[in-house]
Amino acid sequence: MKNKFKYGEASLIDFTKAINEYGWIVYENALDETFVDEINEDLIRAYEVRRQVQVKNGISINMEGTLHHLIDSEGFGLKFLGQMFCDQEMKQFLKGNYVVNAFGGVMNAKGNTPYVQNIHRDIRSFMGDVKLMVQMMVLLDDFTEENGATYMLTGSHKVDEKPDPEAFYAKADRAVAKKGSIILFDSNLWHAAGTNTTDKLRRVLTLSFTRPFLKQQLDYPRSLGYDFGESLSEELRQVLGYKSRVPANLQEYYQPVHKRMYQPDQG
Numbered sequence: 001m002k003n004k005f006k007y008g009e010a011s012l013i014d015f016t017k018a019i020n021e022y023g024w025i026v027y028e029n030a031l032d033e034t035f036v037d038e039i040n041e042d043l044i045r046a047y048e049v050r051r052q053v054q055v056k057n058g059i060s061i062n063m064e065g066t067l068h069h070l071i072d073s074e075g076f077g078l079k080f081l082g083q084m085f086c087d088q089e090m091k092q093f094l095k096g097n098y099v100v101n102a103f104g105g106v107m108n109a110k111g112n113t114p115y116v117q118n119i120h121r122d123i124r125s126f127m128g129d130v131k132l133m134v135q136m137m138v139l140l141d142d143f144t145e146e147n148g149a150t151y152m153l154t155g156s157h158k159v160d161e162k163p164d165p166e167a168f169y170a171k172a173d174r175a176v177a178k179k180g181s182i183i184l185f186d187s188n189l190w191h192a193a194g195t196n197t198t199d200k201l202r203r204v205l206t207l208s209f210t211r212p213f214l215k216q217q218l219d220y221p222r223s224l225g226y227d228f229g230e231s232l233s234e235e236l237r238q239v240l241g242y243k244s245r246v247p248a249n250l251q252e253y254y255q256p257v258h259k260r261m262y263q264p265d266q267g
């Protein structure tokens, strides 16, 4: 049994075994270097935009280096989602079509203490064996113990209770992997970001995907615009949630099946 593979070389059976047993799996070499550099470059712009809103609204404490909702018409978000990384694995895990629930990122720097360093899981309600959500981390720098590679408590996706910190830090594995890797993990898994003691940033994208009937953390179809959705591929319409929208009036509700806001294949 192992939970580290080259992207594209693990079968769906390997995936299922690893995520069931360990609660997490690493795929190396998923993104090429050019795309990682493009993302890192765009994060600088994206951070400025988000930071201004955090500061203006008085919620900037403990938010240093965190970015949320990296989907807009100009940035890298749509290009990333359009590549459908780990599509078959997530379909297998969630037993069908899925949507992006949240698309965030973190730029961990020395001295930062953002909330993601607390021991937590990414879904508030424990799901047990009912899989509604899956997490994805996209490594934009090499993850090392020195720069704060995430602590992952292997096997803890099977346990509801929060582990006590002493046991957690004694037993947790570190998500040490190369830039360009993707890590998928069960949303029930207890984890915590580590502390960056180096002078360089440790950057990562953090995404969650759910079955389409769960509310997204931001209404991406409304945020991008329903008209904008008309120009997108079927895959992007699916993952952004255009096929699982909530109608807001009778005109939107009473439509023939092919035009319905909530499509029949969305669970």
Ligand SMILES: [Fe+2]
Binding pocket: 116, 120, 121, 122, 191
């Ligand atoms: Fe997390």
